[in-house]
Amino acid sequence: MIKNLHERIDLPDEADSEKLAAQLADCVSAGLVLTFSGEIGSGKTTFIRAMLRALGVSGAIKSPTFSLVESYQCQQLQIHHFDLYRIQDEDELEYIGFRDYFVSEAVSCIEWPERAKNCLTKVDLRFTLSVKGRGRLLNIDALSNAGEKILTCLAGNQ
Ligand SMILES: Nc1ncnc2c1ncn2[C@@H]1O[C@H](COP(=O)(O)OP(=O)(O)OP(=O)(O)O)[C@@H](O)[C@H]1O
Numbered sequence: 724m725i726k727n728l729h730e731r732i733d734l735p736d737e738a739d740s741e742k743l744a745a746q747l748a749d750c751v752s753a754g755l756v757l758t759f760s761g762e763i764g765s766g767k768t769t770f771i772r773a774m775l776r777a778l779g780v781s782g783a784i785k786s787p788t789f790s791l792v793e794s795y796q797c798q799q800l801q802i803h804h805f806d807l808y809r810i811q812d813e814d815e816l817e818y819i820g821f822r823d824y825f826v827s828e829a830v831s832c833i834e835w836p837e838r839a840k841n842c843l844t845k846v847d848l849r850f851t852l853s854v855k856g857r858g859r860l861l862n863i864d865a866l867s868n869a870g871e872k873i874l875t876c877l878a879g880n881q
């Protein structure tokens with residue numbers, strides 16, 4: 724499906740998002756920070772939830788809309804799923820100990836990363852979703868060497 728890593732990827736149906744997210748799960752490793760941008764309802768949680776399932780999370784996967792963060796442990800991997808939509812200023816992130824989540828054993832998936840402003844210092848992959856008709860468009864940008872490796876892996880999984 725991914726021909727050129729800088730192209731937009733068509734995801735006409737929720738199942739397409741879920742398939743790509745499962746392929747991504749095969750490529751992720753500890754220490755990665757993945758951000759998910761896009762308007763309300765553009766499919767960020769859907770994508771992350773499918774990735775968590777593929778990584779082996781078996782219980783309920785709640786959207787962290789109110790809790791700000793939901794954390795999971797799968798084998799050796801810690802996964803933190805943030806939704807920062809409700810963050811008004813950076814002090815609130817200090818209060819939840821935001822920086823302490825970014826340890827080398829963990830993968831972080833962050834919805835609404837724009838709200839973190841300067842608190843988010845290192846991002847490996849930036850996912851940008853938008854609505855296209857009944858489906859979605861996805862743009863993926865690698866912002867680090869680690870991110871580029873993941874994209875190469877993902878392209879190989881197609
Ligand atoms: N590729 C897709 N094609 C069509 N519909 C999709 C696709 N991906 C997700 N959806 C649908 O979009 C809706 C909103 O999805 P989701 O809750 O994941 O959005 P979100 O970006 O996390 O929103 P929010 O900003 O409120 O957290 C859901 O009903 C989901 O089924």
Ligand SMILES: [Mg+2]
Nearest residue numbers: 767768786834
């Ligand atoms: Mg969401």
